[in-house]
Amino acid sequence: MRHQFSVRIGPVGFRIGSAWAGPVGTLRALYADYPAPADGIADFTVRLEPGRPWRRFLRPAVEIRGDFTLPDAAPLPLAQGLLAAEMGMNLQMALGQRRYLLLHASAVERDGRALLMTGNSGAGKSTLSALLGERGWRFMGDEFALLDPATGLLHAFPRMVSLKNQAIAAMEAEAPPERFGPLLRATPKGDIRHLRPSAAAVTAMDAPARPALILFPRFGFAADERGVAPSEAFVRLTQASTNYVALGEAGFASLSGLVKQVPSFAIDYPDTASAVAQVERLWAEAAI
Amino acid sequence: MGGIIYRADPPDARRLVTLDALDLIYHVPSGQTHLVSEPVPQMLDALEAGPADAAGIVARLAAAHEFDPAGAEAVIAARLEELEAIGLVWRI
Numbered sequence: 049m050r051h052q053f054s055v056r057i058g059p060v061g062f063r064i065g066s067a068w069a070g071p072v073g074t075l076r077a078l079y080a081d082y083p084a085p086a087d088g089i090a091d092f093t094v095r096l097e098p099g100r101p102w103r104r105f106l107r108p109a110v111e112i113r114g115d116f117t118l119p120d121a122a123p124l125p126l127a128q129g130l131l132a133a134e135m136g137m138n139l140q141m142a143l144g145q146r147r148y149l150l151l152h153a154s155a156v157e158r159d160g161r162a163l164l165m166t167g168n169s170g171a172g173k174s175t176l177s178a179l180l181g182e183r184g185w186r187f188m189g190d191e192f193a194l195l196d197p198a199t200g201l202l203h204a205f206p207r208m209v210s211l212k213n214q215a216i217a218a219m220e221a222e223a224p225p226e227r228f229g230p231l232l233r234a235t236p237k238g239d240i241r242h243l244r245p246s247a248a249a250v251t252a253m254d255a256p257a258r259p260a261l262i263l264f265p266r267f268g269f270a271a272d273e274r275g276v277a278p279s280e281a282f283v284r285l286t287q288a289s290t291n292y293v294a295l296g297e298a299g300f301a302s303l304s305g306l307v308k309q310v311p312s313f314a315i316d317y318p319d320t321a322s323a324v325a326q327v328e329r330l331w332a333e334a335a336i
Numbered sequence: 337m338g339g340i341i342y343r344a345d346p347p348d349a350r351r352l353v354t355l356d357a358l359d360l361i362y363h364v365p366s367g368q369t370h371l372v373s374e375p376v377p378q379m380l381d382a383l384e385a386g387p388a389d390a391a392g393i394v395a396r397l398a399a400a401h402e403f404d405p406a407g408a409e410a411v412i413a414a415r416l417e418e419l420e421a422i423g424l425v426w427r428i
Contacts, residue, residue: 277357
Protein backbone atom coordinates (compact mmCIF):
# COMPACT_ATOMS: atom_id res chain seq x y z
CA MET A 49 0.00 0.00 0.00
CA ARG A 50 1.17 3.53 -0.68
CA HIS A 51 0.52 4.81 2.85
CA GLN A 52 0.87 2.74 5.99
CA PHE A 53 0.35 3.12 9.68
CA SER A 54 0.76 0.64 12.54
CA VAL A 55 -0.59 0.94 16.05
CA ARG A 56 -1.21 -1.17 19.13
CA ILE A 57 -4.49 -0.64 20.98
CA GLY A 58 -4.50 -2.63 24.22
CA PRO A 59 -3.14 -6.08 23.37
CA VAL A 60 -4.08 -5.89 19.68
CA GLY A 61 -1.78 -4.69 16.88
CA PHE A 62 -3.16 -3.22 13.65
CA ARG A 63 -1.59 -2.32 10.35
CA ILE A 64 -3.57 0.06 8.23
CA GLY A 65 -2.72 0.51 4.59
CA SER A 66 -4.34 3.17 2.46
CA ALA A 67 -4.27 4.24 -1.16
CA TRP A 68 -4.63 7.84 0.09
CA ALA A 69 -2.48 9.88 2.47
CA GLY A 70 -5.45 11.61 4.16
CA PRO A 71 -6.91 8.87 6.37
CA VAL A 72 -3.45 7.64 7.42
CA GLY A 73 -2.34 11.17 8.35
CA THR A 74 -5.42 11.70 10.52
CA LEU A 75 -4.96 8.31 12.18
CA ARG A 76 -1.29 9.07 12.83
CA ALA A 77 -2.22 12.32 14.58
CA LEU A 78 -5.05 10.83 16.64
CA TYR A 79 -3.01 7.78 17.69
CA ALA A 80 0.24 9.73 18.25
CA ASP A 81 0.56 8.59 21.90
CA TYR A 82 0.03 4.89 21.13
CA PRO A 83 2.84 2.34 20.80
CA ALA A 84 3.61 0.26 17.71
CA PRO A 85 2.50 -3.40 17.66
CA ALA A 86 4.59 -5.70 19.88
CA ASP A 87 7.68 -6.95 17.98
CA GLY A 88 6.43 -4.95 15.00
CA ILE A 89 3.93 -7.69 14.12
CA ALA A 90 0.30 -6.68 13.64
CA ASP A 91 -2.54 -9.06 14.50
CA PHE A 92 -4.84 -7.58 11.87
CA THR A 93 -4.49 -5.71 8.61
CA VAL A 94 -6.97 -3.17 7.29
CA ARG A 95 -6.74 -1.90 3.72
CA LEU A 96 -8.49 1.19 2.45
CA GLU A 97 -8.57 0.96 -1.30
CA PRO A 98 -10.44 2.37 -4.27
CA GLY A 99 -12.95 -0.11 -5.70
CA ARG A 100 -11.63 0.70 -9.19
CA PRO A 101 -8.23 2.25 -9.95
CA TRP A 102 -9.66 5.61 -11.17
CA ARG A 103 -11.61 5.93 -7.93
CA ARG A 104 -8.36 6.99 -6.28
CA PHE A 105 -8.78 10.36 -8.00
CA LEU A 106 -12.30 10.60 -9.38
CA ARG A 107 -14.99 10.94 -6.67
CA PRO A 108 -12.69 8.94 -4.38
CA ALA A 109 -14.54 6.13 -2.61
CA VAL A 110 -12.95 4.04 0.10
CA GLU A 111 -13.55 0.29 0.20
CA ILE A 112 -12.69 -1.51 3.40
CA ARG A 113 -10.63 -4.64 3.00
CA GLY A 114 -8.40 -6.74 5.20
CA ASP A 115 -7.81 -10.25 6.50
CA PHE A 116 -11.56 -10.61 6.98
CA THR A 117 -14.15 -8.96 4.77
CA LEU A 118 -17.88 -8.65 4.51
CA PRO A 119 -19.10 -8.85 0.92
CA ASP A 120 -21.72 -6.13 1.27
CA ALA A 121 -19.65 -3.46 3.05
CA ALA A 122 -20.48 -0.27 1.14
CA PRO A 123 -17.70 2.12 0.08
CA LEU A 124 -17.48 5.49 1.83
CA PRO A 125 -16.49 8.87 0.41
CA LEU A 126 -12.83 9.72 1.01
CA ALA A 127 -13.79 12.51 3.44
CA GLN A 128 -15.05 9.70 5.70
CA GLY A 129 -11.82 7.72 5.37
CA LEU A 130 -11.27 7.90 9.12
CA LEU A 131 -14.63 6.23 9.69
CA ALA A 132 -13.70 3.60 7.09
CA ALA A 133 -10.50 2.86 9.00
CA GLU A 134 -12.41 2.56 12.27
CA MET A 135 -15.02 0.27 10.68
CA GLY A 136 -12.24 -1.82 9.17
CA MET A 137 -10.52 -2.21 12.55
CA ASN A 138 -13.83 -3.16 14.21
CA LEU A 139 -14.53 -5.68 11.48
CA GLN A 140 -11.15 -7.40 11.86
CA MET A 141 -11.67 -7.63 15.62
CA ALA A 142 -15.26 -8.86 15.34
CA LEU A 143 -14.46 -11.55 12.78
CA GLY A 144 -10.90 -12.49 13.68
CA GLN A 145 -10.33 -12.16 17.42
CA ARG A 146 -9.64 -15.58 18.99
CA ARG A 147 -7.39 -14.83 21.96
CA TYR A 148 -10.04 -13.06 24.07
CA LEU A 149 -13.78 -13.33 24.47
CA LEU A 150 -14.84 -10.21 22.62
CA LEU A 151 -17.71 -8.32 24.21
CA HIS A 152 -19.39 -5.50 22.35
CA ALA A 153 -19.25 -3.36 25.48
CA SER A 154 -17.63 -0.28 26.91
CA ALA A 155 -15.54 -0.43 30.06
CA VAL A 156 -14.03 1.86 32.68
CA GLU A 157 -11.83 1.03 35.65
CA ARG A 158 -11.34 2.24 39.19
CA ASP A 159 -9.10 0.68 41.87
CA GLY A 160 -8.24 -2.24 39.58
CA ARG A 161 -11.94 -3.14 39.16
CA ALA A 162 -13.87 -2.81 35.93
CA LEU A 163 -17.37 -1.62 35.13
CA LEU A 164 -18.74 -3.20 31.94
CA MET A 165 -21.57 -1.53 30.00
CA THR A 166 -23.34 -3.08 27.05
CA GLY A 167 -26.48 -2.38 25.08
CA ASN A 168 -27.89 -1.75 21.64
CA SER A 169 -26.62 1.02 19.43
CA GLY A 170 -27.87 4.32 20.86
CA ALA A 171 -28.11 2.95 24.42
CA GLY A 172 -25.31 5.28 25.44
CA LYS A 173 -22.61 2.84 26.46
CA SER A 174 -19.99 4.67 24.40
CA THR A 175 -20.88 8.16 25.64
CA LEU A 176 -21.14 6.98 29.24
CA SER A 177 -17.70 5.40 29.16
CA ALA A 178 -16.18 8.55 27.63
CA LEU A 179 -17.90 10.71 30.22
CA LEU A 180 -16.80 8.55 33.15
CA GLY A 181 -13.30 8.61 31.65
CA GLU A 182 -13.27 12.39 32.23
CA ARG A 183 -14.69 12.06 35.75
CA GLY A 184 -12.24 10.03 37.76
CA TRP A 185 -12.44 6.66 36.02
CA ARG A 186 -9.86 5.10 33.73
CA PHE A 187 -11.36 4.72 30.25
CA MET A 188 -10.78 1.16 28.98
CA GLY A 189 -12.76 1.22 25.75
CA ASP A 190 -16.04 2.37 24.22
CA GLU A 191 -16.65 -0.47 21.76
CA PHE A 192 -14.96 -3.75 22.71
CA ALA A 193 -13.98 -5.25 26.03
CA LEU A 194 -11.66 -8.24 25.97
CA LEU A 195 -12.24 -10.97 28.54
CA ASP A 196 -9.24 -13.28 29.00
CA PRO A 197 -10.52 -16.88 29.36
CA ALA A 198 -7.30 -17.86 31.14
CA THR A 199 -7.53 -15.29 33.94
CA GLY A 200 -11.07 -13.88 33.94
CA LEU A 201 -9.53 -10.41 33.72
CA LEU A 202 -10.76 -7.69 31.41
CA HIS A 203 -8.27 -6.13 28.99
CA ALA A 204 -8.61 -2.59 27.70
CA PHE A 205 -9.15 -1.68 24.06
CA PRO A 206 -9.05 2.12 24.28
CA ARG A 207 -9.44 3.06 20.63
CA MET A 208 -10.66 6.50 19.60
CA VAL A 209 -14.13 7.08 21.02
CA SER A 210 -16.57 7.32 18.16
CA LEU A 211 -18.99 10.08 19.26
CA LYS A 212 -22.26 10.30 17.40
CA ASN A 213 -24.75 13.15 17.02
CA GLN A 214 -25.73 14.71 20.43
CA ALA A 215 -22.84 12.94 22.17
CA ILE A 216 -20.42 15.19 20.26
CA ALA A 217 -21.53 18.41 21.98
CA ALA A 218 -21.83 16.62 25.33
CA MET A 219 -18.19 15.55 25.19
CA GLU A 220 -16.92 18.84 23.69
CA ALA A 221 -17.96 20.33 27.03
CA GLU A 222 -15.85 17.77 28.91
CA ALA A 223 -12.56 17.30 27.03
CA PRO A 224 -10.06 19.81 25.56
CA PRO A 225 -10.31 20.56 21.80
CA GLU A 226 -6.90 19.07 20.92
CA ARG A 227 -8.24 15.60 21.72
CA PHE A 228 -10.90 15.72 19.01
CA GLY A 229 -10.61 14.57 15.40
CA PRO A 230 -12.34 16.25 12.45
CA LEU A 231 -16.15 16.44 12.46
CA LEU A 232 -17.48 13.95 9.89
CA ARG A 233 -20.91 15.10 8.76
CA ALA A 234 -23.73 12.95 7.42
CA THR A 235 -21.98 9.59 7.49
CA PRO A 236 -24.11 6.42 7.32
CA LYS A 237 -24.09 6.60 11.15
CA GLY A 238 -24.97 10.31 11.35
CA ASP A 239 -22.49 12.99 12.42
CA ILE A 240 -19.35 11.51 13.93
CA ARG A 241 -16.43 13.02 15.75
CA HIS A 242 -13.58 11.02 17.25
CA LEU A 243 -12.27 11.70 20.74
CA ARG A 244 -8.79 10.59 21.75
CA PRO A 245 -8.79 8.89 25.18
CA SER A 246 -6.87 10.74 27.88
CA ALA A 247 -3.10 10.26 28.06
CA ALA A 248 -3.58 8.44 31.38
CA ALA A 249 -5.95 5.93 29.73
CA VAL A 250 -3.40 5.22 26.99
CA THR A 251 -0.48 4.94 29.43
CA ALA A 252 -2.39 2.43 31.58
CA MET A 253 -3.93 0.43 28.70
CA ASP A 254 -1.81 -2.67 29.35
CA ALA A 255 -3.18 -3.05 32.89
CA PRO A 256 -6.11 -5.48 32.98
CA ALA A 257 -8.90 -5.13 35.56
CA ARG A 258 -11.14 -7.52 37.46
CA PRO A 259 -14.80 -7.26 36.36
CA ALA A 260 -16.83 -5.89 39.29
CA LEU A 261 -20.17 -4.68 37.87
CA ILE A 262 -22.15 -5.14 34.64
CA LEU A 263 -24.67 -2.54 33.48
CA PHE A 264 -27.16 -2.58 30.62
CA PRO A 265 -27.86 1.14 30.15
CA ARG A 266 -30.72 2.56 28.10
CA PHE A 267 -30.81 6.24 27.19
CA GLY A 268 -34.02 8.27 26.77
CA PHE A 269 -36.21 6.87 29.54
CA ALA A 270 -37.17 8.02 33.04
CA ALA A 271 -34.53 7.03 35.59
CA ASP A 272 -35.08 3.43 36.61
CA GLU A 273 -33.09 0.36 37.48
CA ARG A 274 -33.60 -3.35 38.07
CA GLY A 275 -31.38 -6.26 38.93
CA VAL A 276 -30.67 -8.60 36.02
CA ALA A 277 -30.55 -12.34 36.78
CA PRO A 278 -27.30 -14.12 35.84
CA SER A 279 -29.13 -16.22 33.22
CA GLU A 280 -30.50 -13.08 31.50
CA ALA A 281 -27.08 -11.42 31.69
CA PHE A 282 -25.57 -14.53 30.11
CA VAL A 283 -28.00 -14.45 27.18
CA ARG A 284 -27.52 -10.71 26.65
CA LEU A 285 -23.74 -11.03 26.74
CA THR A 286 -23.65 -13.94 24.29
CA GLN A 287 -25.64 -11.68 21.96
CA ALA A 288 -23.08 -8.95 22.58
CA SER A 289 -20.17 -11.22 21.74
CA THR A 290 -19.04 -11.77 18.17
CA ASN A 291 -16.78 -14.73 18.94
CA TYR A 292 -18.55 -16.60 21.75
CA VAL A 293 -19.30 -19.58 19.51
CA ALA A 294 -15.83 -19.62 17.99
CA LEU A 295 -14.15 -19.81 21.38
CA GLY A 296 -16.06 -22.98 22.28
CA GLU A 297 -15.69 -24.28 25.81
CA ALA A 298 -13.26 -21.52 26.82
CA GLY A 299 -15.88 -18.91 25.92
CA PHE A 300 -18.57 -20.79 27.85
CA ALA A 301 -16.41 -21.13 30.96
CA SER A 302 -15.34 -17.48 31.01
CA LEU A 303 -18.78 -16.02 30.29
CA SER A 304 -20.67 -18.28 32.72
CA GLY A 305 -18.04 -17.51 35.36
CA LEU A 306 -18.44 -13.78 34.72
CA VAL A 307 -22.23 -13.67 35.13
CA LYS A 308 -22.12 -15.98 38.15
CA GLN A 309 -19.68 -13.78 40.05
CA VAL A 310 -20.45 -10.25 38.90
CA PRO A 311 -23.78 -8.50 39.64
CA SER A 312 -25.75 -7.05 36.70
CA PHE A 313 -28.27 -4.22 36.49
CA ALA A 314 -30.34 -2.64 33.75
CA ILE A 315 -30.48 1.14 34.11
CA ASP A 316 -32.68 3.62 32.26
CA TYR A 317 -31.60 7.24 32.25
CA PRO A 318 -33.00 10.48 30.83
CA ASP A 319 -29.71 12.43 30.69
CA THR A 320 -26.03 11.95 31.34
CA ALA A 321 -26.07 13.67 34.76
CA SER A 322 -28.53 11.14 36.17
CA ALA A 323 -26.67 8.29 34.47
CA VAL A 324 -23.42 9.24 36.20
CA ALA A 325 -25.25 9.47 39.56
CA GLN A 326 -26.87 6.04 39.03
CA VAL A 327 -23.54 4.47 38.04
CA GLU A 328 -21.74 5.90 41.08
CA ARG A 329 -24.46 4.74 43.45
CA LEU A 330 -24.64 1.20 42.02
CA TRP A 331 -20.86 1.01 42.04
CA ALA A 332 -20.81 1.93 45.73
CA GLU A 333 -23.67 -0.44 46.64
CA ALA A 334 -23.26 -3.47 44.42
CA ALA A 335 -19.82 -3.74 42.77
CA ILE A 336 -17.74 -6.65 44.06
CA MET B 337 -44.68 -49.59 28.57
CA GLY B 338 -43.21 -49.35 25.14
CA GLY B 339 -42.40 -45.63 25.21
CA ILE B 340 -39.68 -44.17 22.98
CA ILE B 341 -36.25 -45.16 24.31
CA TYR B 342 -33.72 -42.34 24.48
CA ARG B 343 -29.99 -42.23 25.01
CA ALA B 344 -27.72 -39.31 26.02
CA ASP B 345 -24.02 -38.57 26.00
CA PRO B 346 -22.19 -39.37 29.26
CA PRO B 347 -22.08 -36.52 31.84
CA ASP B 348 -18.49 -35.61 30.97
CA ALA B 349 -19.70 -34.53 27.51
CA ARG B 350 -21.56 -31.68 29.20
CA ARG B 351 -20.53 -28.72 31.35
CA LEU B 352 -23.31 -27.73 33.73
CA VAL B 353 -23.37 -24.30 35.39
CA THR B 354 -26.20 -23.60 37.80
CA LEU B 355 -27.16 -19.92 37.74
CA ASP B 356 -30.56 -18.91 39.15
CA ALA B 357 -33.85 -20.52 38.16
CA LEU B 358 -32.04 -21.59 35.02
CA ASP B 359 -29.00 -23.73 34.34
CA LEU B 360 -26.49 -23.57 31.51
CA ILE B 361 -25.38 -26.66 29.68
CA TYR B 362 -22.43 -26.57 27.31
CA HIS B 363 -22.58 -29.64 25.08
CA VAL B 364 -18.98 -30.45 24.19
CA PRO B 365 -19.59 -32.63 21.08
CA SER B 366 -21.71 -29.96 19.35
CA GLY B 367 -20.16 -26.84 20.90
CA GLN B 368 -23.67 -25.56 21.62
CA THR B 369 -24.82 -23.81 24.78
CA HIS B 370 -28.31 -24.48 26.14
CA LEU B 371 -30.29 -22.60 28.77
CA VAL B 372 -32.42 -25.16 30.61
CA SER B 373 -34.40 -25.52 33.82
CA GLU B 374 -35.15 -28.40 36.17
CA PRO B 375 -35.61 -31.28 35.66
CA VAL B 376 -33.52 -31.29 32.47
CA PRO B 377 -30.06 -31.67 34.09
CA GLN B 378 -31.42 -34.40 36.36
CA MET B 379 -33.00 -36.21 33.38
CA LEU B 380 -29.74 -36.19 31.48
CA ASP B 381 -27.88 -37.50 34.51
CA ALA B 382 -30.52 -40.22 34.93
CA LEU B 383 -29.69 -41.46 31.42
CA GLU B 384 -26.14 -42.19 32.56
CA ALA B 385 -27.40 -45.56 33.79
CA GLY B 386 -28.36 -46.44 30.21
CA PRO B 387 -31.09 -45.75 27.66
CA ALA B 388 -34.61 -45.36 29.01
CA ASP B 389 -38.10 -44.20 28.09
CA ALA B 390 -40.06 -41.51 29.95
CA ALA B 391 -41.45 -44.00 32.48
CA GLY B 392 -37.99 -45.40 33.14
CA ILE B 393 -36.57 -41.91 33.69
CA VAL B 394 -39.39 -41.07 36.11
CA ALA B 395 -38.58 -44.24 38.07
CA ARG B 396 -34.88 -43.29 38.23
CA LEU B 397 -35.66 -39.70 39.25
CA ALA B 398 -38.07 -40.89 41.94
CA ALA B 399 -35.33 -43.12 43.33
CA ALA B 400 -32.72 -40.34 43.39
CA HIS B 401 -34.81 -37.27 44.26
CA GLU B 402 -37.78 -36.53 46.49
CA PHE B 403 -40.71 -35.87 44.22
CA ASP B 404 -44.18 -37.18 43.50
CA PRO B 405 -44.04 -39.18 40.25
CA ALA B 406 -47.81 -38.90 39.68
CA GLY B 407 -48.38 -37.26 36.31
CA ALA B 408 -44.66 -36.77 35.74
CA GLU B 409 -44.38 -39.13 32.78
CA ALA B 410 -46.16 -36.81 30.36
CA VAL B 411 -43.97 -33.89 31.43
CA ILE B 412 -40.78 -35.92 31.07
CA ALA B 413 -41.90 -37.21 27.65
CA ALA B 414 -42.48 -33.63 26.48
CA ARG B 415 -39.02 -32.54 27.76
CA LEU B 416 -37.44 -35.54 25.99
CA GLU B 417 -38.93 -34.43 22.68
CA GLU B 418 -37.46 -30.95 23.19
CA LEU B 419 -34.08 -32.38 24.15
CA GLU B 420 -34.14 -34.53 21.03
CA ALA B 421 -34.80 -31.46 18.91
CA ILE B 422 -31.67 -29.72 20.29
CA GLY B 423 -29.53 -32.82 20.07
CA LEU B 424 -28.97 -33.59 23.76
CA VAL B 425 -30.76 -36.95 23.56
CA TRP B 426 -31.53 -39.24 20.66
CA ARG B 427 -33.67 -42.28 19.96
CA ILE B 428 -32.22 -45.75 19.77
